[in-house]
Amino acid sequence: MSGYRTVLGSRVYQFPDLKMLLAKATPLRSGDELAGIAAASAEERVAAQMALADLPLREFLSEPLIPYESDEVTRLIFDSHDDAAFSAVSHLTVGEFRDWLLDERADGGTLGRLAPGLIPEQVAAVSKLMRLQDLVKVARKVSVVSRFRTTVGLPGRLSTRLQPNHPADDARAIAAAIIDGLMLGSGDAVIGVNPASDSPAIVHELLTLIDAIRQRYEIPTQSCVLAHITTQLEALRQGAPVDLLFQSIAGTEAANRSFGVNIALLREAWQAASELKRGTVGQQVMYFETGQGSALSANAHHSLDQQTCEARAYGLARYFQPMLVNTVVGFIGPEYLFNGKQILRAALEDHFCGKLLGLPMGCDICYTNHAEADDDDMDAILTMLAAAGVNYIMGVPGADDIMLNYQSSSFHDALYLRSVFGLRPAPEFEAWVAARRPELREMLALIEA
Amino acid sequence: MKALSDYTPARVQLGAAGGSLPAKPLLELRLAHARARDAVQFPLDTTSLSREMSQRNWISRGLHSMARNRTEYLQRPDKGRQLDDASAAEVLRYKQPSPLTIVIADGLSALAVHRHTVPFLEQTFQCGLSAPAGPVWLVSQARVAIGDHVGELLKAELVIVIIGERPGLSTPDSLGVYLTWNPRRGRRDSERNCISNIHAQGLSYDCAAAKLVFLAKEAQRRQLTGVQLKDTQDQLLS
Numbered sequence: 001m002s003g004y005r006t007v008l009g010s011r012v013y014q015f016p017d018l019k020m021l022l023a024k025a026t027p028l029r030s031g032d033e034l035a036g037i038a039a040a041s042a043e044e045r046v047a048a049q050m051a052l053a054d055l056p057l058r059e060f061l062s063e064p065l066i067p068y069e070s071d072e073v074t075r076l077i078f079d080s081h082d083d084a085a086f087s088a089v090s091h092l093t094v095g096e097f098r099d100w101l102l103d104e105r106a107d108g109g110t111l112g113r114l115a116p117g118l119i120p121e122q123v124a125a126v127s128k129l130m131r132l133q134d135l136v137k138v139a140r141k142v143s144v145v146s147r148f149r150t151t152v153g154l155p156g157r158l159s160t161r162l163q164p165n166h167p168a169d170d171a172r173a174i175a176a177a178i179i180d181g182l183m184l185g186s187g188d189a190v191i192g193v194n195p196a197s198d199s200p201a202i203v204h205e206l207l208t209l210i211d212a213i214r215q216r217y218e219i220p221t222q223s224c225v226l227a228h229i230t231t232q233l234e235a236l237r238q239g240a241p242v243d244l245l246f247q248s249i250a251g252t253e254a255a256n257r258s259f260g261v262n263i264a265l266l267r268e269a270w271q272a273a274s275e276l277k278r279g280t281v282g283q284q285v286m287y288f289e290t291g292q293g294s295a296l297s298a299n300a301h302h303s304l305d306q307q308t309c310e311a312r313a314y315g316l317a318r319y320f321q322p323m324l325v326n327t328v329v330g331f332i333g334p335e336y337l338f339n340g341k342q343i344l345r346a347a348l349e350d351h352f353c354g355k356l357l358g359l360p361m362g363c364d365i366c367y368t369n370h371a372e373a374d375d376d377d378m379d380a381i382l383t384m385l386a387a388a389g390v391n392y393i394m395g396v397p398g399a400d401d402i403m404l405n406y407q408s409s410s411f412h413d414a415l416y417l418r419s420v421f422g423l424r425p426a427p428e429f430e431a432w433v434a435a436r437r438p439e440l441r442e443m444l445a446l447i448e449a
Numbered sequence: 450m451k452a453l454s455d456y457t458p459a460r461v462q463l464g465a466a467g468g469s470l471p472a473k474p475l476l477e478l479r480l481a482h483a484r485a486r487d488a489v490q491f492p493l494d495t496t497s498l499s500r501e502m503s504q505r506n507w508i509s510r511g512l513h514s515m516a517r518n519r520t521e522y523l524q525r526p527d528k529g530r531q532l533d534d535a536s537a538a539e540v541l542r543y544k545q546p547s548p549l550t551i552v553i554a555d556g557l558s559a560l561a562v563h564r565h566t567v568p569f570l571e572q573t574f575q576c577g578l579s580a581p582a583g584p585v586w587l588v589s590q591a592r593v594a595i596g597d598h599v600g601e602l603l604k605a606e607l608v609i610v611i612i613g614e615r616p617g618l619s620t621p622d623s624l625g626v627y628l629t630w631n632p633r634r635g636r637r638d639s640e641r642n643c644i645s646n647i648h649a650q651g652l653s654y655d656c657a658a659a660k661l662v663f664l665a666k667e668a669q670r671r672q673l674t675g676v677q678l679k680d681t682q683d684q685l686l687s
Contacts, residue, residue, distance in 0.1 A: 030524060166457060167623075167651035173457035180453050180461035196646050199680045228676055260639035260676035297526070298637065333615070335526050369485035369616045370523055370557055375478070398460025398470075398478060403646060405617030407482070410460075415468035 004055070006047040013047035019065050021055075022121075023305040024048035025128045027345055031293045031306040031336035049129055053095030060121045061086075066302045066312075071253045072263050077119050077315040085117030094122075098129045101138045101356075108141045115318075115358035120251070120311035123353045127307070135348040136388040139355045143389065146323045146360040147282025148222045148243065150188050150426035152391055153360045158423035159392035160414045161324070161362070162187035165194050165403035169202050171209050177397050178213060183440050184411035185418075186395030188429035189324060189362065190244060190287065192224040196403055200234040203227045211241040217436060220280070220428035222323070224287055229261060229269050236272055244287040244323055245273045251290075251312025254300030263316070270320050281428065284323035289364070290314070291328045292346050293336030306336060307346070311353040318358050324392070325354060326362035329381075331406055333368050340377025343367060347381045351388055362392035366408040375399070375407070382409060386417040393417075458619055458650045481618040488621035490519060493555035493562060495587045501567050502585060509553075509585040510543075512536035512599075516590040529592035530634075532599065536588070540602045543583045548669070550605040550632075551581050554591035558613030561622040565647060565654070566611055569624065572658040578665060593627050593641070600632025607668055608632040609661070614645060623648045626657065628664055630674040640675040642668070 004015040015021040023037035025048035032038040039045035061081070064074045088110070089097055100106055127135065145153040152159045164177030174193060181187050191210050195202055203225045210223035222243040225232065229247040236242045247266065248259055256262055266286075273285040295301040295309040310327070317325050327350035330343040337343045347363055354361035365381045367373040382393065399410035417423055424430055453461045463474040470478075495511030502509045515531045516522035522529050532540065553566055574580060583603065588595050593610050600608035607630055614623040624647040629636055642664050647657045660680060668674045 034525065034527075164459070166459070167620075167646035167648075168656075170457070173459065176453040176456035177459045177461055180459075184465075196652070197680060198643075201681070230676060231679065234679075258637040258639055299635075334523050338524075369482065369618075370489045374482065397457075398463055398474060400460050400478065400481070400618040402457075402459050402617060402619045402650075405615050405620065405623060407618060410470070412463070412465065412468065412470045415465070419468055 004051040006051045008043065008047055013044055013051070015048060015051060018059070018063070019304055021048055021052055022125060022128070022308050025052045026305045026307055027128065029306065029336070029342045029346065030334060030338040031296055034335055035296050035301060035303070035306070037303055037305060052125060053093065053129055055094050057092050057094060057097055057122050058090055060119060060125070065121055065304055065308070066252060073251060073253055073256070073312055073316050076263060076319055077312065080319060081119055082116035085114055088114055088117065094125050095129060097126050098134065101126065102134060106141070108143060111142045111356065112358070115356065118357060120315040120353065120357060121308055123356045124308040124311035127349045127352055132345065132348050132384065135352040136384055139352040139388040142355040144355060144358060144360045144391070146284045148279040148284055148323050149220045149281060150222070150428045151281055152189050152323070152426050154427070155389070156423060157426060158386060158390070158414065158417055159189035159426050160186040160395040161189045161392055162191045163194070163394050163396045163401065163408065164191070165401055167196055167403045169196050169206065171205065174206065175209060175213065178210070179440055180397055181395050181411050182219070183437065184415065185425060185433055186411045186414060187219070187221050188426040189392035190222050190224050192226055192246070192287070194226045194404055198227050198231050200231050200238065203231055203235040204238055204240040207235065207240045207242060217439060218432070220432050229265065233269055233272060242273055242276060243278050244285055245269050246287040246289070248289050249313050249316055250294040250298070250300070251309040251316065252295050252300050252302060255295040255298045255309070258298035258300060266320060284321055286320040286322040287324040288317045288322055289326055289328050290317070291332050292350065293332040296336065297332065307349055310350060311357070314354045314357045314359050322360065324362060325359045326364050326392070327351070327354070328364040328366060330367040330371060330373060331364065334371040337371070339372035340367070340374070340380070343371070343373055343377065344381050344384070348384060348388065351385060351390055360391050363390050364394050364408055366406050368406045378407070378409065382413055382417060383420070386421050386423065478618065485616040485618055485621050488558050488560045488616040491558070491560045493559035493587070493589045495589060498553070498563065498566070498587055505567070505571065507580070507585055509587055510539060512539060512586055512588045514588060514590045514595055518590070522590045526592060529590055530594035530598065532588070532595065537598070537602060540586070540599055544603055545582065546604050547582050548606045549579065549581045550583065550586070550600055550603055550608045552586045552588060552596045552599050552608060552610045554588045554593070554595055554610055554612040556592065556612035556625070557615040558622060561613035561624045561648065564622045565624045569611070569647060569654045569657065572654040573661055576658040576662045578662050594636065596627065596629060597632045597634050597636045600629065601634055605632060606630065607665065609665065620648050620650065623651060626661055628668055628674050630668050630672060642674045642678055
């Protein structure tokens with residue numbers, strides 16, 4: 001097809017290609033404006049959404065938005081597409097697909113079976129037509145459960161990544177933050193440290209520290225030190241106790257190159273960690289973080305809007321059957337998501353797209369000090385994501401990450417959600433909290449040792 | 450017995466009001482956020498910084514990116530990565546093949562630059578970093594990649610960018626350092642090495658200077674920076 005159009009009275013809106021149609025149909029955000037691809041007016045945006053609503057879902061499968069020949073993420077997405085699973089919705093337009101998703105007959109089982117039949121571009125497209133309550137209602141139906149030493153993502157559960165960072169990777173400071181978090185019931189998705197250093201020796205040391213605490217108190221959880229994946233692999237080869245391997249990923253080959261990774265490297269890492277067989281209830285070993293705007297920030301977005309690029313990152317992630325995937329939604333800054341309203345919308349889009357594509361989605365609900373946002377905005381996102389059934393959120397002491405210099409969610413925020421929505425931690429961890437938490441006070445002595 | 454808060458500046462042991470944050474730590478968080486918001490707006494004073502440097506016999510020159518003010522800087526990262534025309538012309542006056550160039554950028558915290566740059570640089574020179582042949586460049590409304598533009602114009606082999614990091618609640622004045630071998634516009638982040646969190650409660654000047662000198666010498670020896678260049682200093686020492 002040579003283009004798309006919407007006629008509104010005497011005005012005709014033309015969209016020369018699918019990429020441009022998607023960009024113009026995207027709810028307003030600063031990153032698409034920065035890229036020069038956003039709708040020029042509010043009316044043009046709705047006109048694009050109307051044209052998009054009439055587009056057959058099948059059309060996304062006929063012509064990749066980023067060429068198959070030049071992008072390995074495109075190749076992975078198309079080569080792994082399950083046409084039989086797609087047949088359930090292959091007759092629908094994007095607009096009809098939205099209505100189909102909202103129908104009660106599309107239950108969790110149906111949506112789970114559909115996931116391998118959907119490609120990220122279709123999921124991104126339908127999300128652009130949806131309002132926040134749609135994104136909540138549909139995502140809530142899908143539960144994606146993952147397992148290592150805990151079972152994360154069961155209905156009625158909310159897990160947390162305990163994030164005990166320190167600006168100089170001080171082992172005792174990190175241990176103190178871990179204990180504080182454990183005492184407040186945090187850490188069942190993972191105890192994950194972002195190291196300030198990218199040294200394999202430091203990664204090894206921190207993994208050994210977390211593993212010692214975990215084993216001493218028999219805590220059912222997994223650990224991770226979120227250095228570059230090559231640094232973690234080096235530590236693994238030196239014998240470090242690696243549970244989950246982490247990497248930031250994006251939705252285009254060029255953006256991943258800017259992160260210093262490609263699919264072959266991720267595959268090698270996946271195999272290396274899987275072979276360790278350190279899980280007890282499962283062996284899902286990969287942990288990915290993503291975020292809208294990362295492709296544009298690396299000038300690797302191919303004029304594709306940032307939300308569609310983000311959904312493509314999920315298309316890459318799902319190949320590795322990850323334990324954890326979360327968007328770090330407000331971290332990138334106001335150039336890409338300007339204020340609390342844009343961050344909220346992005347958080348719900350990302351969670352919805354990830355879940356619909358079959359990922360165990362969590363969210364780092366966060367903002368930086370140069371964005372137009374504050375803790376009230378975070379509360380709105382927390383509350384809506386809990387309603388949407390998010391698998392896990394972050395637990396940072398007092399919401400203040402003293403290493404990465406941004407505000408995420410706190411141990412207290414998770415307690416708020418558990419209290420308001422009646423949510424519980426992962427079952428293995430819940431049992432441990434009941435039986436062993438009183439002993440945590442002795443852990444103070446452990447720090448000195 | 451010691452308390453958890455004796456071990457970390459993180460906001461541990463905040464107590465709880467029915468599971469939620471009590472009023473006192475809540476208001477402390479608000480105050481810290483207010484200060485961080487103010488730090489983002491704090492302007493870089495190249496004149497006073499230049500004066501401090503000349504007292505140590507370091508030559509410096511003030512430059513400006515293409516972002517005219519803070520608002521434009523925040524919304525247009527592309528402009529913060531490029532020098533404006535007058536600044537590019539100024540840099541070209543010093544054009545000569547140079548092994549090392551140092552660029553100081555305000556980034557998101559000019560406060561950090563004013564507090565830490567001079568003592569940190571002093572420590573770095575003491576640790577054995579050879580002083581650059583040309584001036585130290587002080588750039589307003591600038592991002593990390595401004596160093597690529599400066600380095601490209603000078604045909605520098607290695608550029609060191611010292612920049613104010615995004616203010617956190619506990620630290621509105623954290624400094625970061627980026628090393629880029631063979632700087633030219635369009636360099637990717639994976640082609641750089643970074644030392645971050647240089648401030649009173651974070652990485653000390655001593656420690657950061659030693660890391661920087663190690664990485665700079667390794668970069669010069671191996672003729673590269675980026676993910677292939679690891680900070681293996683700790684292993685070498687042990």
